[in-house]
Amino acid sequence: MTLIKPKRLICGDTISTVSISHGWAGDENRKWRYDLGKKRLEDLYGLNVLPAPNSMRGSDFLSKNPQARADDIMWAFENKNVKAIIANVGGNDSIKLLPLIDSTVIRNNPKIFIGMSDVMNINLLCLKAGLSTFYGHNLFTLGEAQGFHSYSEKWFRKTLFDPIPFGIIEPSDNWTCEKTDPYDEKFIRNYYPNKGYELIQGQGTVRGKLVGGHTGIMWVENEAIALTAEDYNESILFIEDIPEFFSPNSIRDFLKWLGENGFLQRLNGIIIGKINEHIPFEEHSIVIKNIVGTEYGLKNLPVLYGLNFGHTSPTFAIPYGVMSEINCNKNSFSILESGVS
Numbered sequence: 001m002t003l004i005k006p007k008r009l010i011c012g013d014t015i016s017t018v019s020i021s022h023g024w025a026g027d028e029n030r031k032w033r034y035d036l037g038k039k040r041l042e043d044l045y046g047l048n049v050l051p052a053p054n055s056m057r058g059s060d061f062l063s064k065n066p067q068a069r070a071d072d073i074m075w076a077f078e079n080k081n082v083k084a085i086i087a088n089v090g091g092n093d094s095i096k097l098l099p100l101i102d103s104t105v106i107r108n109n110p111k112i113f114i115g116m117s118d119v120m121n122i123n124l125l126c127l128k129a130g131l132s133t134f135y136g137h138n139l140f141t142l143g144e145a146q147g148f149h150s151y152s153e154k155w156f157r158k159t160l161f162d163p164i165p166f167g168i169i170e171p172s173d174n175w176t177c178e179k180t181d182p183y184d185e186k187f188i189r190n191y192y193p194n195k196g197y198e199l200i201q202g203q204g205t206v207r208g209k210l211v212g213g214h215t216g217i218m219w220v221e222n223e224a225i226a227l228t229a230e231d232y233n234e235s236i237l238f239i240e241d242i243p244e245f246f247s248p249n250s251i252r253d254f255l256k257w258l259g260e261n262g263f264l265q266r267l268n269g270i271i272i273g274k275i276n277e278h279i280p281f282e283e284h285s286i287v288i289k290n291i292v293g294t295e296y297g298l299k300n301l302p303v304l305y306g307l308n309f310g311h312t313s314p315t316f317a318i319p320y321g322v323m324s325e326i327n328c329n330k331n332s333f334s335i336l337e338s339g340v341s
Helices: 031-045 059-064 066-078 094-100 103-108 117-129 150-161 215-220 248-260 282-295
Strands: 014-018 048-051 082-087 112-115 198-201 205-214 235-240 269-273 303-307 323-327 332-335
Touching: 014 031, 014 066, 031 048, 031 150, 059 066, 066 082, 066 094, 066 103, 094 117, 103 117, 112 117, 112 150, 117 205, 117 215, 198 282, 205 215, 215 248, 248 282, 282 303
Parallel strands: 014 048, 014 082, 082 112, 205 235, 235 269, 269 303
Antiparallel strands: 198 303, 205 323, 323 332
């Protein structure tokens, strides 16, 4: 399927904020994070920020009313004044929204949609509707107390405002996996030197369209949003997750699931986001090489680790369905197209 690329943003456009999973943006003790992210969208990019009708009603209401969250998504896509949609934060139950959203609304009103973590389910819904969206910055990413990291800011601007191809996605100079304090407006996280990307296995240069998210992809295999063998065919899979689902054993289970379904064998390459804890990736690497290289005999399949996307900071956004490249000789990753038109 040929995906529609959304139109780029320009200064003065309106972006709608939606609460797809957690309703934290509307909770009194966390709303400062929303307000800060909103202000940065206004000050840095000249955007008008419009919260969806139900999005600020708080966690208690939204957890009990998935229909209200689904209505907000359809409202934002149908609203002709809204040029882009950004998720406030992730969570754990966007799956409830899937039967409540009319995908023809998305197909008939293509526009920028960006978010990550549990928001992946809506990214995949958009993918099935024929729209290329972005696995990246939630609004809370912009609302970090110590500022919006310059690397994240650079790629947010490039992703949504620039119709020129991305090119090489270089590693950030520093990074952190330390959690933010949701209740402390002055909390400062420590950032550490970034060692760059690590080639776990593979050789040569490969290209493929981008598809992926977090390892929860395997838990929606019976849903309409499930990726098919065709989706994986000649693609570059991007994958990351929180520590609870990204241990060596979890990665083993995920890779075995890919292999057992015939998906792993169809891939042209894999990129992995930085692990969200300060531990070596050595055990994970051994598992990956054992499963991918030895068990499935795919020793030449490039697997590149340590990219700045997902649950760590800083981050870049990944456009679904866009052509990308892994160069094993240079340990580099490039996105060869733009994400917007």
